[in-house]
Amino acid sequence: MSVFLRNCEFVMGGADLESLPPATLPEIAFAGRSNVGKSSLVNALTGRKTLAKASNTPGRTREINFFLLAESLMLVDLPGYGYAKAPKKDVARWTRLVKDYLAGRPNLRRVCLLIDSRHGIKDVDIEIMGMLDKAAVNYQIILTKTDKIKASELAQITEAAYAALKRHPAAHPQILVTSSEKKDGIEELRDELERFLS
Secondary structure: OOHHHOOEEEEEEEOOHHHOOOOOOOEEEEEEEOOOOHHHHHHHHHOOOOOOOOOOOOOOOOOEEEEEEOOOEEEEEOOOEOOOOOOHHHHHHHHHHHHHHHHHOOOEEEEEEEEEOOOOOOHHHHHHHHHHHHHOOOEEEEEEOHHHOOHHHHHHHHHHHHHHHOOOOOEOOOOEEOEOOOOEOHHHHHHHHHHHOO
8 A cells, every 4th residue: 555545644834934843754845836736636645635725716825734644754735836816925925935945944855846737837937946956956847637638738738848857957857747636647656755755
């Protein structure tokens, strides 16, 4: 049985770096634009429906949320960056918090950078990728919501994403294609992430 289907529980949400839990276990973070499907992906990976609060409203996740998996790995659901239905000063604060976490967390083993397959990589994603390159933080692009587009469109988006990766030294060379709704690619992502267990 996959470790992702073992016990997983919400630990805490932190609104600033000072309130985050001690950096003792390896962490895997889920980052991406608002409404890209971060919470839905965490739920699909862990076989839960409501572990992470998913919403159709961009900007619902306003803190860095930590989930303890099998007592040995921390899953980290980050607030979305970019557009959200919230005051600009709040969005700026979440975005700053995400950037500070991504650039300075010593036990961060992998960032899953989620890209909505209907839209592809945007300028704000390129900015985050550049920041991760600079901080030498390993990240992997995960295309989400692939059940919402045609196979031909998905092939084009995937090809464009691979082309973009060539300019980013910290990027993992493989892109994973997922649908939280249809569970496509979930098993492959579990296999990939289980390598970071302590």
